[in-house]
Amino acid sequence: MLDIQLLRTDLNQVTRKLNTRNYHFPVDRFNHLEARRKKIQTQTQELQARRNTASKQIGLAKSKGEDTSAILTEVAQLGDELKQFQDNLEQIQSELQKIMLDVPNLPHNSVPEGTGEEDNQEIRRWGKIPAFEFEAKDHVAIGEGLNLLDFESAAKLSGARFSLMKDGLARLHRAIAQFMLDTHIQEHGYTETYTPYLVNRDSLQGTGQLPKFEEDLFVVNAGGKTFTENNQTPDYYLIPTAEVSLTNIVRNEIVALKSLPLKFVAHTPCFRSEAGSYGKDTRGLIRQHQFDKVELVHIVHPDESYTALEELISNAEKILQELDLPYRVMTLCTGDMGFSAAKTYDIEVWLPAQKTYREISSCSNCESFQARRMQARFRNKNGKPELLHTLNGSGLAVGRTLVAILENYQNADGSVTVPERLRPYMNGLDQLRIAGGQ
């Protein structure tokens, strides 16, 4: 959420910046509501002040044993009038709030302007793209060839966009997550966190998924209750990312200055309805309703957030370097950034079968955008509460890392070499190969 003061004082500049994100702020409607709000709020408060004084007089008179009937009849009318003003004000304020919750974050000045993916800027590349002396297969062909990846069973159990892994592949998947967690905890100073996978509406509003992106989420109700017909709110939502759980740790909190920065890491499943992506990435593990991710979150002092963003992206890159997977880092342009981000770097890993780079991590500085929604603050050196800055990044998406390993480490005979750093997590196993006779 943006600071409403900013909209009151500098509306033109703000709307211009929002336009670069393909968001068009409802200027007329906002101005109209603001004008009414101002007028009605003043009148309401005036009435309240009159009522308060009168009530005090009644109390005073009664304590002296005087007659109060004259004041009582006078104040009685006031009550009805006040009620109308209050209802009116409440309605206007909730409409303004609705507008505010819908507005995306302002892009940072260093973010390139652009309308979509094609305007993102590459800022660096790392690693050597493997040259194969055979036709590189994609991860589905590799996994199914090894009898370790089973989309048919997953479809039977659940449906499309689910997967089932077995044996060495399931273990490799676990090894990847363990390796990522250990690296971030032991080398990058993160606090390991186990979080709920089901969260409430307030949490999703805090990080910006709600109220705008409800259709991207999965909803859960206890005991098979329905909620749509009787207009109840859902009990829980499945997290689309651990960013929600980790960032909301500080919702409605005032954090001590000396405890900053907070750095959390969690390995969780993520659940996404993928409502807007029918027909996109339908093959393989790239786009699933359920996937695992190791998520990194920083809660920092506002002066530190851009330093923290660089740290965050380098923490994510470290994983790819350790696994020797080639990648490039992109700065997302204004038109391609997520709702809550002021600046985002994407890491894209090389996938030989597609002969292209695909997103494997996204690291964002949300500045005070989420903190304002969450009322997440710290006590500054003058003792005053001030909004924190929040950052989040994948470190990394586990499923896509598995895809990258299968494709980049594939051999001519259909086997896959296990990256060296993962072998300790695999009981020393150095290759995934088809079991004899199967």
Added chain:
RNA sequence: GGAGGUGUGGCCGAGUGGUUUAAGGCAGCAGUCUUGAAAACUGCCGUAGGGGUGACUCUACCGUGAGUUCGAAUCUCACCGCCUCCGCCA
């Protein structure tokens, strides 16, 4: 699922209808004293928002939401969290 208890500022804690402007304490900040620090003493010290160029002023907020009342931290109802016990359960 059943029974009982409980929720007040950053923290602890008093407050059962009317000068509550939420007592008192802790923590924090400033000062006096001191070579310096501690102690002691003195003062300041919640959040959000509105109006005003400004000194200032007004409003709301005691878990959340409704209600009763001229007036609610205080009374009523619902919900949520936490604690204790019973049942069930991994």
